[in-house]
Amino acid sequence: MTTTDRLSPLDSSFLHLENEFAHMHIGSTSIFEGPPPPFEDVRALVESKLIDIPRYRQVVRFVPMDLGRPVWADDRHFNLEFHVRHTALPLPGGREELRRLVARIMSQQLDRSRPLWEMWVVEGLEDGHWALISKVHHAMVDGVSGAELLSTVLDISPDATIAKAAEWAPRSSPSNIELATDAVAQLVKSPYEQVRALRAAGRVPRQAIEQLKEVGAGLSSLAGILSATPESTLNGPIGPHRRYVWTSVSVDDIKTVRAALGGTFNDVVLATITRGFRSLLRARDESTDRVVRTLVPVSVRPRNDGEVAAGDGTMANKVSAMFAELPVMLDDPGDALAAVSEQMADLKESKQAVAGEALTSMADFAPPMLLALGERVAARAAQRNVNTVTTNVPGPQLPLYSLGRRMLEIFPFVPLAGQVRVGVAMFSYYGTVYFGITGDYDTCEDIGVLSDGIEAGMEDLLHLARAAS
Known part of the structure; x- marks a missing residue:
């Protein structure tokens, strides 16, 4: 484990804010032109991109007794089928039915024992369209880097092909003793690093x-x-x-x-x-x-x-x-x-x-x-x-595609927390x-x-x- 695997104070705050009523994930609903692609192709596309987004195969590990901020660790039991899911709308497959589905999916808290993301392929939309609902914990990504993620998962060309998924082997996960020991070391080291940074700033x-x-x-x-x-x-x-x-x-x-x-x-x-x-x-x-x-x-x-x-x-x-x-x-x-x-x-x-x-x-x-x-x-x-x-x-501001289908619209989702009952993204x-x-x-x-x-x-x-x- 390295210190770069540790969540920042801001990232960890989104975990601390979360409770049974406040679910701190952001997301979006993208609507594509039809016909829907085979679900196996969507899953293969996502798998081919995972090498560029390693956080998608990592879980949050909490340090015993809160001695340090949580860390990211590779998920030894990562299963893509749990994260990329398939569903369909009831007739007539209109906007109202899709919005109700999004609300229901976003009302469910992400499982902290797994990597903190989900994607849902939704068929049955009117006009032969289909949708992709994405859901990512705010501890992993903010809005701007979320836009970068969207560009990573999608393509700028309708002719892009699915690359072969790269081989991946999880790194060993630290034990609770190792997490606590490293956190104590960081407690000792951190003030020194802050003083060193201030001295460097003093040079200018x-x-x-x-x-x-x-x-x-x-x-x-x-x-x-x-x-x-x-x-x-x-x-x-x-x-x-x-x-x-x-x-x-x-x-x-x-x-x-x-x-x-x-x-x-x-x-x-x-x-x-x-x-x-x-x-x-x-x-x-x-x-x-x-x-x-x-x-x-x-x-x-x-x-x-x-x-x-x-x-x-x-x-x-x-x-x-x-x-x-x-x-x-x-x-x-x-x-x-x-x-x-x-x-x-x-x-x-x-x-x-x-x-x-x-x-x-x-x-x-x-x-x-x-x-x-x-x-x-x-x-x-x-x-x-x-x-x-x-x-x-x-x-x-250019058209994006998934498996040759152009993305027509994309609607963002913002979480609610504390006493705030309405949010606009x-x-x-x-x-x-x-x-x-x-x-x-x-x-x-x-x-x-x-x-x-x-x-x-x-x-x-x-x-x-x-x-x-």
Whole structure:
């Protein structure tokens, strides 16, 4: 076992957050043109790709007495048939039947004794289409690396063939004694490594000072989330079951709004979501004289010339967060977009995401057994002051294929945890932004109102943009 096999503080936090009601896996539902391929071919395709994603054949091993963070270890009993599954929709095989299936699959917690992922091949969709439902634990992958994973499993050419699966032999798994011994060694070693890193930073004091200024500014901004938001049905205890709906908007429509009304691509998307939550609150006879506070995950992966750098093969989480306040009190869509744009510019200037990343990194200082407890307490405290989560991941803007069939649509899935009953995930693919909306089954029977509100918000902004032009 090497130290590189140990989960990062952020990755391990997703395991600590999980319980019988909060299942911390992300996922997606991809719809393909037909006819469906033979299931054996899909399984052979996945098997041929496993050499590029070693985490898919590894399990999480917990260190005795929480002396250290969990580690990844090869699964000696890995069985691909358990992870790649086959099912079909009941007639008529429409969108509603598929969404119910996705909700049921996502309501089931992943088995921690096995590698933390599943894929479901779904036949019986209308128009001869078929679907691929993927489900991956958040401890293994974040949204951006999830997009990289999608590109790994699929192909950019309809003519790609199935390669022969490479031979694989699992490495020996460490014993509990070895796990504990290594963890104790890391406890001794880690402070030294941190001091060494600080000394190295001291050799470039100007850069270090600038980084500290950014973190300080971000911490000051993060303090704002300590204030509680008004009570709402958006928050409260959740159960283990989920509801799931989706919608989509055109990338060209978003660009049209940007050109006429200003703001960034993400600002326009958040403005449509603002309209969605305004519609949902009004449908529930709740006051909209307030804001809806949302956690917005932000990628902190290295960038080259403004683009996310190529994946490093680890699939580890490299995300931080900002906390935005959706102005649901504003009825005019143009005013809402302007308010969102101004706020997001201020949040970026405040370096909230930088501070969040710094706090996560500082977790290396804490003894893991205390860190595990602290993460649970901090998560509960933060989620009492956050109404929802909205995550937006840029995906490939070229068509992707699986076994010669083109992927037509892809709808993301975001988990719920703590007191958050509704979450919105977005994924852009080939000219369209796809929204996947997760709701608690017991309290969010009406999340279709949120989906319809997002569509209406886009139409309202387009109307204003065309009038302005």
